Amino acid sequence: MALTEDVELRTLLSTIGSPLARLLTAGGGSVPVRTSAVIEAEELRSRSLPEADVLLLIGVRIEGLVELLALVPAGSVLFVKLASENLDAIATAQQRRVHLVRVHPDAGWDQLAGIVQRVLARTAPLDTGRGDDAEDLFTLAESVAAQVRGLVSIEGPGGEVLAYSRAVAGADELRISSILGRRGPAAQMRRLSDEGVLTALAREDTVLYVPATADGLRQERLAVGIHDAGEFLGTLWVQRGPTDFAPDARELLPGAARIAVRGLRGRPGGPGQEERLVRGGLGLGAHGVEPSVTDRYALASMLDPHPGEFLAVIGFAAESAGGLGDQDAAALTGYLRLSASSHRRRIVVGTHRGRLYAVVTGTDPDRLTEWTENAVSSLRARLTAELRAGIAEAEGGLPTLAEARLSVDHLLDTVARDPARFPTVVTRSGLRSDVLLGEVTGWLAARPDLRDPRLTALRAHDAEHDGSLVPSVRVYLDAFSDVRHAAERLGIHPNTLRYRLTRAQQISGLDLADAATRLMLALLLRLPEPTGSGATE
Template sequence: MTFAESPAGNIGWLERRADEISHMLQCPVTIEDAEHRVLAYSMHSGSTDAIRIATIMSRRVPEHVIRSFHEGGVIRRLQKEEGPQRIEANEEIGLGSRVAIAVRSGKRVIGYIWAAETDQPLSESDMEKLRRAAGSIAGELQRQTESRWRSDLSQDMFLSRLVEGYFATEAEIRHQSGCLKRPLPEYYRIVAVDFNLDASAVWPLLNQAGGVIEEETGLYSLAHAAVGERVLFLAGDAKMLSSPGEWKASLEHLADRLARAFPDVQATVGAGGLTAREYSLAPRSYAEALKVIGIRRRFPRASVQELVYEELGYRHYLPAVAETIEAEAIVNSHVRLLREYDREHQADLTHTLSVLLDCDCGVREAAERLHIHPNTLGYRMVRMNEISGINLKSMSDKVAAFLYLQSGG
């Protein structure tokens, strides 16, 4: 079979090519870009597996499958080897056997063709046909990659300038937002994802992170960009329907999905305050998002779940508390005495105090978190008072010890 190069701008050409390749190989075929987003798939009527169905429905390979491919060396093999590669079935993730090949523009991988071996394994002759098919679609994939890159660049430039305060007026912001091809919502916040990497290492992650962000159903994402060491996105709420709890749940879900998508990178999410209409205030929302990230990184124990600026609470003051403690060499006498006792007797009273204060001295809740009986905790509270003199009925004693522990003292 002879493959023709795609004419520029021929809508539907890639879909037709997927059907042609499928007919030639007698198996279902999917064509993806380099970030595993579905560009085209065949209408093959034979049997197929759950992973292909899920991929087509979501227009992207499921994250757990991508992670399995990375961990199993499948992606590395496809990027290294130029010919078709057979991928064995994996019942654990619901994947049938596949043959895949990377589509290249020069030495750069710009996409993949996946052929599902539903009826019988592909022959050597089929492998050669698949190799030629990959070459035939390279031009079209390159055109689509460049088109998406230009669109992403426009979004990136707009969002970068927005958070840097580049625009002089609201009218200018509204005019320049045309690159988003979607209206700016009345309520928005800037969300940042810090990967704890150098800026040069963040750019390669932008498209994949953007794909995860765009697929988060709880967030209305308008644009994403790489700014310095972080990926940012503008999250909106068209009618302020989302409650603080819903924002928090969506961001926690996003943080979990990013952790699974980038298992080798520590991604920290932070969201600025919700802002109404005035996009000239985006730099403030960005600064707030960075403050959340800074606090979460510096005081991880104190801010495990706090992703939104409005919910930082007392954590706003932790940097100042920590600086004062360091500058004045402050030592909380109650905590010092408990730590000395713990070291000498292999005890754990300092941790007990920390958990108890986290629970606002609620004995039942603290006992559950410590996995001990409330009576045992009661005994420990008496011992803490005897050893250190701390009065757990004194607001002054409790606040002093709490802030000292939370700020890393």
């Protein structure tokens, strides 16, 4: 199976994880691999091997392994079942430059071969947080595990394990046996059947709670059936690990099941494609390059707005100046996908310059705002950064997504200038005046020739005498010239404020009784303060 990009051996082994496979020889982690094949000893002896980077050698006893290693092509990756580590085999493999991987003796070859092929079929590295390649069930399993705090496995309708998260701490017998290639211990499977769990999962897509057994062989679980158009496609299981499930785990799992449908159906997607389409649709692509008709159609197909639905752009920004880091962006993406899908919203996501943008479908602006507020609240425990969010509807549908994104950026920029004034989530309709004011002051900031020397003189006096005349004037203007209210905000006596205002007018020549002067000052005082002694207003 050919690839557009190589997968490194360390990525393959990390995804397969314990207890299935472990590299015994040194220095092979960065080896690129593209293809795999199941082989028998006779194929090695007759030199009739298929062309493959990864060889899964079946039906071999430990005593015959050293002899066969001498026949393995140098640079190959060889998977073989070993009950224990054999030093002679390891030394021979090392000498022959064969990357020897020990497979758990209880593992099923069919299971392992299928997993290896699915991992090698990926064209992008595994991202444990984003879950943004719909076809990659392993990435989805990792994403769900990170968000709901459990050990995840995705099974087909016959109980065969298709993908799983890598963590092994706290794994019970049922999970380990399933990953190793069996359908699970017979007694455990009978118990699940007798309890009605398997039947319920095959019939409906509600989240089930499966309690732990008294013998400790089965830990508590959450499970949801994966269904599409009335067809049962499989099950998503989450075993409780060393910590409790996330408080909103039950709310996120239906969304995970809906995303899994895309992977099980083999529908196209992929993080690289989606990121490119979203950036293009939001006007964040290469300068001067418009999205092609094909790209516009692809983005429309991914969102597929139904009659009565609107599209909205939600921008997420960190309160810190550095923007969202990669780890927080990945966790945010993974959570938004699960939560949106659980609420039956279609969503696409892209990042740009430290901000994350989501294009979502909705039917009620107030409910969309509430959903965003709940998401930001839930994410506080998952991210290192404090989030702010801005929402703008694309009032003309897909063609106006770029315009809506610009509005979102204006919202977030406005909030960043004075975050204490605004709620965590803001909307274009609720902040229209602030955005317009931000546009005006942004234009003024780009015109350094439009400054008043009287304000420059007042700033210079404050700097020389460690004064507070300029801040006093600004608070006074923001309080609509209400001295008592302004003094209260400054924590001083009203007479003290009156004295400061008088001194400010005497020093600068400004007339605070003049309406035009007050308006001019209100705008100029919202600009960033000039730096350096030679700065001019």
